[in-house]
Amino acid sequence: MRTDDFLEVMRELVAFVRVAEAGSFSAAARRHGQTPSAISRQVARLESVMGVSLLQRTTRQLRLTEAGMAVLERGRDMVAAAQASMRVAEGHVGTPKGLIRVSAPKAFARHVLQRPLLSFLERYPGVDVHLLVVDRPVDPLREGVDLVIRLTDDPPQGMVARALMPVRQLVLASPDYLASHEAIRSPEDLMAHSCLSIGEQERDSRWRFVRGDDEVELAVAGRYTLNHGEMRLAAIEAGLGVGCVQDFVAHDALADGRVVHVLPEWALDTNYQGMAYLLFLASRYTTPKVRVLVDHLVAALRPPPAGSPRPPA
Template sequence: MDQIRAIRSFVRAVELGSLSAVAREEHSTQPTVSKTIAALEKDMGVRLLERSTTSLTTTEQGKRFYARAKRVLEEFNEAVSDARGLTEKPAGLLRVNAPLGLGQLRLNGLVLEFLALYPEIEVELILNDRFVDLVEDGVDVALRLAGELPPNMIARKIASAERYLVAAPAYLARHPEIRRPEDLASHRYIGFARPANGEVTRINGPAGTIEIATGSRYQVNSSLAIRESFLMGAGFGICPSWLVHDLLESGQLQRILPEWSASGQEASLLYPSRRYQSLRATVFMQFMAERIPKLPGFSAPVFGR
């Protein structure tokens, strides 16, 4: 059995959702394509596709195999092109995952600029605030902000952002003045979803590093919702500069205890394997590594921490 041909037929069947469509693309017949994929399943000892008269779906094993098989085909095609001395152009679909708030506020414009530079690349930008499994979800590149990075992924640190204590002028006008870090304990804190009893947060300033209690009646797992809560005068919080840079510039928010700040937030690009990386993923990461540090609220990465 020609395994490369069989894998290619399987990958296209998943993408097109039809064995007949694969047959037309390969100038073959539906029974031939079906037998090719069936032989691949028999050789592997697993069922990859569930077939019916009206639909074609992947099994759990098929879903996982598709993500890896697609990369195998890409690597094979690049190896052939390299052997023939051909110059490859960045092209094809690139699946990118990023946090929701960063994606909407800052990243969306950069992706559109990237697409203008590379007209043969398509980007599917998946925005959410959970850590996706890049291989399981078929993601080529992910942008991560702080947090623990998966040990089986390759990470490239590209930018840093300071973290400020901020609140709306309306909130500060209604509540006791904040003159020193100890005063924060009596104020309403809003932060990313945390345990109900709050947590201890470290901030850095003239007196070194101190701990402040950040108990709260309200936590939310969305940076955009936190941003909106600040604007509504619901409380104060500690947040990265990229999230509130424009609001600080316009005066809609202001820094509390500006000589104090929390440890910075680092932005990293993640990809599944150092062994193989498509050209479109390479140029995308190069573009983002150059442009993200120049966004408002970001700076060049800080290493050695």
């Protein structure tokens, strides 16, 4: 193959990279709006032009050949470079316009992100937003996502991180439950209560509390364990026991008096809280559309000074 033949198979190279990353022709086709047969033909043509087999096909899976692994490594770089080149001109256009892809955890997207995104879309009619709502780590480069919202205390290296808002897990109970059960004056008192845990990890049944220099860790137990914050809140409201829920999920229930914050002077130390960060590759921020959305979300979600109302989104 002549070295300049790649100009004729750039589309096929992109198709191969998509298939290799997605793990199947059908998954790549669904993700990019094509048919599996069309994707398969493109990969076959690339193999024909290159004169090598890139994929070993079986009825159950695809496996990269040695040549396929080498082509994938370089092909990813070429696809990323092409995408960056397409963004160069856009980055010099003064008016924000175009599509922004954003990913966020499900509960955060529903309870926190929806309102500022709607106000952003109203303010910038030339910008479209594709919101990917998933409770899994998202690779922005691989999945073509411009902005990733992630709850963490350790933002990943190689990405720009803008803090949006702190997130805490609160220990809650309904007023009726508290009125009919033993008083909860210290973390140790929870051992006599039915506690609703998240249940995703073994340590979720051990609650660790911090108050200044004081630390208390204890094993809790209860009749209902579930890893869905809104359902856990509903069970707490129904009087099934004492449970932990993220503060933004519990906000309205607390304001309405449907639940009470138990042990407010103690902080619950858990893996399911931290700072909500807006993550993006440095190059993505150069485009006006991304820059204005980042600034909008940071301003809308930044905690107001003590005693001040949060500014409208």
